[in-house]
Amino acid sequence: MNDRQDPYAHDPYAPQQQVYGYDAYGQPVYRPDAPERVYDQYGQPLPQQAQQTYGYDPYAQQDRSAGQQAYAPYDPYAQNPTPQHQPPQAHQAPSAQQPQQTQQQEWIPRQAGPPAHEEPPAAQTRTGQRVPEPRPAAGEAPEAPDYRTEQFSFIEEPDEDSEDVIDWLKFSESRTERRDERKRKGRNRYVALAVVLVLALGAGVGWFLLAGGEEKKSGAAVSGAQQRDVIVVHLRQTRGGDSATALLVDNATTKKATAVLLPNALALGKDGGGATTLGKAVQEAGTGGTRDALNTLLGADIKGSWRLDTPYLENLVELVGGITVDTDTAVPGAKAGDRPLVSPGKGQSLSGQTAVAYATYRGPGEDQGKPLARFGQVLQGVLRKMSSDAKAATTTVESLAQIPDPSLSVQQLGASLAHLAEKAKEGAYGTAVLPVQSDGTLGERAADGVVKDVLGGTVKNTDKNAPPRVSVKNATGTPAATGSAQVKLVNGGYTYVDGGSAGTAQAASSVIYADEARAAEAREAAKTLGLPERAVRKGDGAGNADITVVLGKDYKS
Template sequence: MSDGYGYDPYGRQPEILGYDEYGRPIYASASQPQQTYQGYDPSAQHPGYPSYDSYADPYAQQQPQGYGQPYAEEQAGYDPYAYPLDSPQQQPDPYAPQQQPPFPHQAQPPQDGPAADAGPDYRTEQFSFVEEPAEDSEDVIDWLKFSESRTERREEAKRRGRNRIVALVVAAVVLVAGGLGYLWYAGMLPGLDGSKDEAAATGEQRRDVIVVHLRSTDGGDTSTALLVDNESASKGSTLLLPNSLAVTAEEGTATTLGKAVEDEGASPTRDALGTLLGADIKGTWRLDTPYLENLVELVGGITIDADATIPAKKKGESPLVRSGADRDLDGRAAVAYATHRAPAEAEAKQLNRFGQVLHASLRKLSSEPAAAGRTVESLGQIPDPSLSEKQLGASLAKLAEQAKNGSYDTRVLPVRANGTLSRATSGGMVKQILGGTVKNSDTEGVLRVGVENATGARGRDDAASVALVNSGYTVVKGGAAASARARSVVTYAEAGDKAKAVEVAKTLGLRESAARKGEVSGNADVSVVLGADYKG
């Protein structure tokens, strides 16, 4: 008789006939004969202990003492499927532990009952379902981590190697470029010219040049200056040009700068100056006297060292400008000072005053291009097409910066009596400030002929100028005379020029007796006044 746990009173395990639908074993009754298990000695078992090696069964350590072993894997030839579950002898045991289903890799015993007794004696330790120690799994994980970290270290080493190669290449390129740059700077590269000083001497510096014309609305003369921004040398200059400077007009005839401004206009005058001085003039700034007054007012007035006292236009009023140092001028006083020229005073004096006003105005102007541009727009002047208000503001801002830091000077271009430039002026001041080469500074061997129209008919002097230019002379136009005259006259100042004057008369179809000694214009060798007898 079973004790309810699968063992009889003698500690023997009854035969398991099968399993119920819940997987629990069905034992044979006590009256049925017991099977004798090979190698099993019931008397050797102690009460309260299992009948198998607990160390071979992982479940044995979890069972209480005296609890019977429900599994029969250690029995030789055991077949859990030997008897059907629906046998009438099955009696479910509600207290028996459930039998675990066999693992797929376990060898299945024969289905017939007798053959089970003849099968081999299988033991639990012989099957591969025994769990492996957890340390093996941890070793595998550690190995995978080691392999992964080693791969990452290799990739990182490769990346560092590539980065080092790139850094070395970049460093080499920088060193080579720096070395070549130094050699170029020092003028040591073959095929290149000298040093920076030699480049400056050859006029290779970058310059920004604009021409400004101060035109008096009261009918006075004009004043012209070149504003030069030498970007390479970080220096600014005002080059004042006398009206007597001889330039070549569009027709190829010679004229003075003052006449060109009045008769030719801004664009032809700018081109004539560029050709004469060998300079690239960016544009023209027409600064009529009302705009100069507005400019001085917009910058808050100027301070100059006045070299003359400028009286007021109305009697009894205080002078506009008093001679002396640090004189504060408003817009009206600045215009009066810039245009003042005393009787019999040299033109250079008036030009210097104009230069003082320009310099003082630049020192008060903003060095920021946008702000300087707004000041120019506020003047309300009509800009020249060659130079917009924005461009003019940007140029003036650069000059303002140079005027404030002391890198600015003002000079008057020296002109000879005939309006030409000497070789010394051409190779000195013009070369230094403008970097150009004067084209017609010295007309040695070429006769300069001044032409004035006194015929009473417009355009007669143009025909005379064409005839003279075609004959190889340089023409200086004198405009229309104040009154007409009947006969033409050709005058010369030096006795040695008489023959030249006769040749000029013949060229114009005049009588030889028209040539006579007399006064000539300042920038001409021979002067011609055309009368009504000139037929053209």
């Protein structure tokens, strides 16, 4: 046997290495890539750690700083050397320490160890050299390990840590969502609070401005924003042909009602040119033509007309059970010496007959405004006794057996009267007279007061550039002269006003103006009619015209 023979040449546990040669001390030299052998101070190879035989423990560490060795020196010349680290034989009974080792193995956390086909790393000494695995003596069979695989029970148990991690992730996610939700709600609260503050500030400013505006306009709403229901009522006398006219205005915005009395001297335009008065328009043009002329003059929206003849007024008062009026004069009876029909005083009870007598009475020396005012009193007394229910008011109107105007049906009239009756009972009903100038026109006082505030309209005849109105009275004795004069004036750009016919004929014609500002226009009108300039003079003319023309026999048609 060669002295240089490797004592582990027949060791089945030793890694097979290729010897390249021997060093100066007679030790074998192996391949550089082969694991190096470590020798003790006597030149003997040291065995590998015994614990490697029982499995790989990644947590086991060698105390490299202390340089301790877990194995005893190996003497190759000893008889049947047995390393101290060699595990007991497989046929031996398990020692009392094996259950303890198994129990210790169970609580070791499961870690990813080296693959089965890989060789566990060899222990290292303090110098960093590898320690060779212990090998049996030459000629001896390798001893079987003193353990069996079934002794180790690595059961794949459910990993509760993974479920804990999932639960923790869910908790963290839900907590983050709740935190974000709280932030979002907080922002929404701030936004809502800001909106509330802005609205409250705007409401306060609006209330302040509204209160100031209401104080300035004394409770009156803007005209353009008001909703009005206007109907015109004509009281016509069956005897004599006189009439009285009023506008019943129901203002839904201000919740007030007003009866606007219109004098018969009010100048109105005629269809096809010319002008006339309200009294004549009622007799000649009828309800439809008069309504259109009033709408043109006042700029109001009159919905319909109600023609109330005196017999129907008498029946209406009787249907409501009589009225109570504060009378201002005594109305005599039909015959001399009869008891007065109406006595002056407050709270006078009037029947149908006495109410008609009072509404149409005009005393000696009284102007036309007196009977017009009495008609307004009777109309207000009727509305106070009228039912506020639309159906009941409609039934009352149907009981009159009138022929309704096409512009206003019985149902519409009943509904309008019911609304007016409600306001009359509440004290929200008033009466106003439309002021008319001596020439029948409306001045600025009427335009700014009744027409604008009550009717919400605009007067048309107050325009300074409007063509002058010329009233023509025929005194030629020839009826055809009236038509000829009308054609000439209309073609000349004037507004024609029918002045009627004179009872007696006159030899010379005359052209009269009341305002000096109309003198030049009067001379132009004389030329248009073919009259001489000497016929023009200043004087009192018709109240509803700017220029008054009296045609004499010298007029040539």
